[in-house]
Amino acid sequence: MITEDDIKQVASMMRLDIEDKDDYTKKVQRMLEYFDVLDSAGVQDEAILVQHINISQLRADKHIPHDTIQCKSQDKRGHLRVPRLS
C-alpha cells in the first residue's frame, strides 16, 4: 500500500509541490489500488511486443531552424537567463 510518505517523496523528486496532501494521497492510492487488477490478468509469461525502428528510417540528424521564442528573460543576443544551479 502506498503511504502518504511515498507520495510526498515521489512528489518532491518530481519537483511538485502538493497543497492538499490528504486529497492527493487518497486519490493516487485509489488509482494504484485499481491498477492492482493487472494481477488477475494472468499475463506473467506474456512476451512484451516491441517495435523496432531501423536507424536508417530515422530522419537526418540535422538542425531545423525555427524562430526564437520571445520571453522576458532574454538578453540582447537572444540567450535565455536561467536560475543558478546550487
Added chain:
Amino acid sequence: MIPAQTATELVRMISSGETTAEYIIGQTLKQIEDTSHLHAFLHMNSNAIQQAKEIDHRIQRGEKVGRLAGIPISIKDNICTKQYPTTCASHMLDGYMPPYDATVIRRILDEDAIIIGKTNMDEFAMGLSTEFSAYGPTLNPHNTEVVPGGSSGGSAVSVATHTSAISLGSDTGGSVRNPASFCGVVGFKPTYGMISRYGLISYANSIEQIGPMARSISDIQLCMSIVSGPDVNDNTTANSTPVSLSEQYNATENPKIGIIRQMASKDTRIQNILNKAIEELSSHGCQCDEVSLEMVDYSVAAYYTITSTEVASNLARYDNIRYGYDMDYTGYEYHQYVTKARARFGAEVKRRMIAGGFVPSAGYAGRYFLKALKVKSRLTREINRTFEEYDYLISVTVPILPFRIGEKIDDPVSMFLVDINTVTANLTGKPAISIPYGVVDGLPVGIQIMANSMEDAKLLQFSHILGDDTQ
C-alpha cells in the same frame, strides 16, 4: 444563416461562387458569439475575415484554390499553431506562441482552410469530460448540465454547434471518439502512424494520434486525405500513402462483424441502439457474431499505467527553462524555481505525474508498468487474431450517457472506467470511428467501429452504411 452544411458542401459552395468565404466565416463568427456560453473556444483568429476575403479574391480572379478553401476549421489547443496561442488548456503554457506549425496545420493551410480558433480541452488532454481545463469546463450543447466528453470537448462542441465544419482533436484513450459520441458528431482515431504527431504537444507518445471530427463521414475522408501520410519530422508515421478518397468499399463482400462482448453497455437503452446498428448492418449483408476480447477487462488499468508513466516523463520538460511561461528567476535556487513554476499544473495533471513517477520505479515496475505492457501485448495478439476472422469490430463508443458536470470529478477510477470501450484501439494501434446513431433522453449515443491497422480508408467507406449525417 448558420453554416450548418458539411465541409464538402461548403467547399463546393465557396469554390463555385454560390456563396463567399467571407460570408461563411462572418456567419461562423456570429454563431461563435451566440454559443459562447458553451465555452468551446480558448483563442480566436482575429484575422479570419481578412483571410476569407483573400480566398474570395483568388476565386474571383479565377485562381486555383485548395480543397478546404475558405471553410472554418477549429483546432484543439494542444496542436501547435504559429499564429495563435497554444496552451493545452494549462496555466503552465499561458500565452505560449509556438515558433512553428504542426504538420497537420501546414497541410490544412496549404489547402486554404481557415483556422477559426483553438478549442478547449482537459489540461494536457488528461481527462474525458473537459472539466479539467484550467480555463473552466465546456458545456454539452444538447444539455448544458452534462459534460461534452473529452478531452477534445471544445472541438466536438464546435462541430456540433456549427462553429467549425471540421475540427482536429487528439485521441490518446478515446479523446476524439468520446466527445464525438457525447455531442452527436463523427470522430475518427486513425491507425497509429497515419497522421504526423509533429507539433502535437506530447501526452503519451506511444499511443496518441491526431484525429478529425466532423458532421459527416465524407468530411472525415476529405480531411484524412489531406492530413494523413508520412512526415519526415515524425519517425513514427507509417510509410503509406494518404487515405484515398477514391477507394470504394465493395458492398458484395458480406463482411464479418464481431460484436465485442466485454464492451456491452449495462444501460439497455444504449444497448438497444447497438442492436439497431447490428440489424442495419445485417440487412446490408454483414454477418454479425459475438466475439470475446478477454484483455478488455484489464485494458483501462493498463492504459492508465502506461500513460501515467509517459506523462511523468513528457511533463518533466516543463521546468520553465526549456518550456513554460515567464516567471522571474531572481532569488530562487534551481530546484526551488522549478517546483515553484510547476505550481501552475492542475491537480489531475499532478496526480497522474505522481502515479507515473511511482508505477515504473524500482521495486514497483514489475507489479505495474511491465504488467501493463504485457496486457497491451496480449490484447494486441487477441485483436490481431480476431481480425484474421472478422473484418470489423463493433460496440457502443461509450457505455454510459453523458454524465452531469462534477458527478465523477472526485473519483478518478469511476472517471477512468468511462474509457473502457475506447482505449483498446489506442493500446493496439487500430483505427476506430464513432458515428452518431441514436438519442437517449435527448442525449446522443455513438457507435464505434474498429478495423485492422492501415485499413483506415476501408473502414471509412464501410462506415457510410450507418449513416452520413449528424442527427
